Amino acid sequence: xTTITARERLINAAIEAFAEKGFAGTTxxxxxSRAGMSPAAVYVHHDSKESLLFTVSVEGHRSALEVITxxxxxxxxxxxRLRTMVYDFSLWHADNSRVGRIVQYEYHALTDEHRAExxxxxxxxxxxxxxxxxxxxxxxxxxxxxxxGTAFSLLSLGVDLVRWFEPGGSRxxxxxxxxxxxxxxxxxxxx
Amino acid sequence: xTTITARERLINAAIEAFAEKGFAGTTxxxxxSRAGMSPAAVYVHHDSKESLLFTVSVEGHRSALEVITxxxxxxxxxxxRLRTMVYDFSLWHADNSRVGRIVQYEYHALTDEHRAExxxxxxxxxxxxxxxxxxxxxxxxxxxxxxxGTAFSLLSLGVDLVRWFEPGGSRxxxxxxxxxxxxxxxxxxxx
DNA sequence: ACCCGCCCTAAGCGCTTGCTTAGCATGCAA
DNA sequence: TTGCATGCTAAGCAAGCGCTTAGGGCGGGT
Numbered sequence: 103x104t105t106i107t108a109r110e111r112l113i114n115a116a117i118e119a120f121a122e123k124g125f126a127g128t129t130x131x132x133x134x135s136r137a138g139m140s141p142a143a144v145y146v147h148h149d150s151k152e153s154l155l156f157t158v159s160v161e162g163h164r165s166a167l168e169v170i171t172x173x174x175x176x177x178x179x180x181x182x183r184l185r186t187m188v189y190d191f192s193l194w195h196a197d198n199s200r201v202g203r204i205v206q207y208e209y210h211a212l213t214d215e216h217r218a219e220x221x222x223x224x225x226x227x228x229x230x231x232x233x234x235x236x237x238x239x240x241x242x243x244x245x246x247x248x249x250x251g252t253a254f255s256l257l258s259l260g261v262d263l264v265r266w267f268e269p270g271g272s273r274x275x276x277x278x279x280x281x282x283x284x285x286x287x288x289x290x291x292x293x
Numbered sequence: 294x295t296t297i298t299a300r301e302r303l304i305n306a307a308i309e310a311f312a313e314k315g316f317a318g319t320t321x322x323x324x325x326s327r328a329g330m331s332p333a334a335v336y337v338h339h340d341s342k343e344s345l346l347f348t349v350s351v352e353g354h355r356s357a358l359e360v361i362t363x364x365x366x367x368x369x370x371x372x373x374r375l376r377t378m379v380y381d382f383s384l385w386h387a388d389n390s391r392v393g394r395i396v397q398y399e400y401h402a403l404t405d406e407h408r409a410e411x412x413x414x415x416x417x418x419x420x421x422x423x424x425x426x427x428x429x430x431x432x433x434x435x436x437x438x439x440x441x442g443t444a445f446s447l448l449s450l451g452v453d454l455v456r457w458f459e460p461g462g463s464r465x466x467x468x469x470x471x472x473x474x475x476x477x478x479x480x481x482x483x484x
Numbered sequence: 485a486c487c488c489g490c491c492c493t494a495a496g497c498g499c500t501t502g503c504t505t506a507g508c509a510t511g512c513a514a
Numbered sequence: 515t516t517g518c519a520t521g522c523t524a525a526g527c528a529a530g531c532g533c534t535t536a537g538g539g540c541g542g543g544t
Contacts, residue, residue: 108491108492123317124315124317124318125318126314126315126317126318127315127316127317127318127402129530129531129532130531130532130533131530131531131532139492139493140492140493140494141493141532141533142492142493142494142495142533142534142535143491143492143493144532144533145532145533145534146491146492146493147491150532150533151532151533206456207398207456211318247475248472251464251468251469251472252472252476255450255472255473255476258449258450258453259446259449259450261453261456262449262452262453265397265398265452273442277442278442281439281442281443281446282446284438285443285446285480288479288480288481289476289479289480290479293484299521299522320500320501320502321501321502321503322500322501322502330522330523331522331523331524332502332503332523333503333504333505333522333523333524333525334521334522334523335502335503336502336503336504337521337522337523338521341502341503342502342503
């Protein structure tokens with residue numbers, strides 16, 4: 103049996119609130135009441151509103167990086183690997199659209215130090231995709247003129263899901279991930 | 294000689310502020326001081342902070358719709374037309390990244406009535422892209438399995454630019470628009 | 485019975501928020 | 515000179531903000 107601590111309840115409340123109203127639009131009183139606590143309880147378990155955001159952002163970045171890293175290691179065959187990377191990255195953004203929205207849209211609300219720390223995760227994600235494309239070109243399977251630009255565009259497909267995706271909508275995360283994976287192959291396959 | 298009215302100066306100040314700090318993170322005092330006026334001056338020319346956002350959002354949506362509509366009418370040859378549509382739509386988002394950020398990320402901050410009004414522009418943009426793909430399929434030039442999903446993905450490439458694009462960065466808007474146009478053709482061309 | 489340590493809250497502090505009110509300066513018509 | 519509309523500001527109001535302080539309630543060890 104897993105016990106959810108008060109600290110974790112506050113983090114989950116912050117995820118809901120930040121995703122719904124943005125960091126600046128969320129009050130600490132809102133977070134506390136979503137967690138069923140008084141306003142002061144926030145400060146028993148967390149240093150500040152911004153440190154709550156940082157906690158959510160770091161864990162979100164770490165999780166997304168883990169997903170794409172595992173996908174990159176799943177195969178050395180360029181097409182199958184690319185398909186898995188795009189599929190898993192897009193699916194992650196659909197399955198975690200609230201955390202993803204905070205990761206992407208509240209990045210600027212972090213302090214300079216915290217933003218710099220989180221930026222290392224972002225560079226790793228981009229590099230993982232670039233390396234997969236470059237290796238596919240080296241193997242003679244893919245044809246990619248602009249590797250950094252194409253890598254960024256493939257990631258954009260997944261990232262942009264968090265702008266509008268809602269669970270229970272007309273399209274499932276798996277459908278969208280599958281579409282993105284198909285498009286990714288067409289964008290890069292040597293003909 | 295064009296004269297910039299006080300009302301327009303406030304709108305330009307609001308664009309800067311909303312793009313930089315978000316709607317909730319912007320104060321009316323900040324808008325006023327960027328326009329070189331006292332806090333009360335905002336309310337001489339505009340009803341409320343939200344009505345300023347609505348003004349910016351409507352004009353931004355209208356402009357983006359105009360760009361993609363003109364591009365759709367520029368040719369009846371599917372490939373050339375698709376290339377122009379994706380190019381112009383992405384270039385608009387690069388050239389207007391601050392307004393674009395407000396259009397995309399502050400959509401939820403509008404009142405229900407204002408959001409509904411702006412939603413009609415969004416549907417028109419999506420429909421314009423879908424119609425262009427469907428016509429290309431009918432003409433036997435394009436091969437698109439999922440027309441709505443692919444249309445959305447093509448628009449996502451442009452929209453996602455506003456998340457990170459800054460004028461004067463390492464890549465110009467034209468370079469990125471050109472990349473997106475190339476990728477769009479590869480995604481949809483019949484082989 | 486007693487006390488300690490852990491969680492939590494009631495109350496509130498100093499400040500900022502969106503917006504209003506009352507009034508002043510300027511320019512133009514008569 | 516007078517009258518008046520226009521375009522702006524100084525001052526401030528009620529409400530809400532992030533965060534702090536002081537202390538209450540309660541379970542477990544002795």
